Amino acid sequence: MxxxxxTKRAEIVREALSWLGTPFHDSSGIKGAGCxxxxxxxxxxxxxGYAPAxxxxxxxxxxxxxxxxxxxxxxxxEYGAHKVSSALPGxxxxxxxxxxxxxxxxxxxxxxxxxxxxPVGCVTIGDRRELEPKLDSYWSVFLP
Numbered sequence: 001m002x003x004x005x006x007t008k009r010a011e012i013v014r015e016a017l018s019w020l021g022t023p024f025h026d027s028s029g030i031k032g033a034g035c036x037x038x039x040x041x042x043x044x045x046x047x048x049g050y051a052p053a054x055x056x057x058x059x060x061x062x063x064x065x066x067x068x069x070x071x072x073x074x075x076x077x078e079y080g081a082h083k084v085s086s087a088l089p090g091x092x093x094x095x096x097x098x099x100x101x102x103x104x105x106x107x108x109x110x111x112x113x114x115x116x117x118x119p120v121g122c123v124t125i126g127d128r129r130e131l132e133p134k135l136d137s138y139w140s141v142f143l144p
Contacts, residue, residue: 005142008090019040029055029056037103040114040123041106084140085138088140092106093113094136095135096135113126114126
């Protein structure tokens with residue numbers, strides 16, 4: 001048990017929950033105004049000290065349907081995340097949409113996640129089991 005990691009995980013979860021209700025908007029990351037799933041995890045990582053200031057690289061909203069390169073997964077590695085076999089609160093889940101992993105969520109507990117989900121139209125709490133068939137991988141910013 002690592003108390004420091006538990007505290008940081010709780011901080012990530014609190015920050016993710018503070019985005020609830022933010023409208024879904026492609027290629028945006030402004031709390032309360034609009035964001036997509038990439039910007040949600042990037043902004044939460046920034047607010048908790050795991051990503052630098054600035055913006056993620058620009059991309060077209062439908063990039064995942066036309067590109068074979070797993071840009072999102074490469075970005076996670078670039079910003080210091082690593083793949084893990086199971087997720088704890090504060091970790092990220094990547095889901096396959098289109099040609100590869102192109103949807104991200106933040107794990108908040110054993111059954112729930114926070115994500116900017118276009119079909120719902122906002123940042124929302126989702127049921128992990130609902131997206132389980134599309135699960136690609138789990139990622140963490142915490143050392144094993």
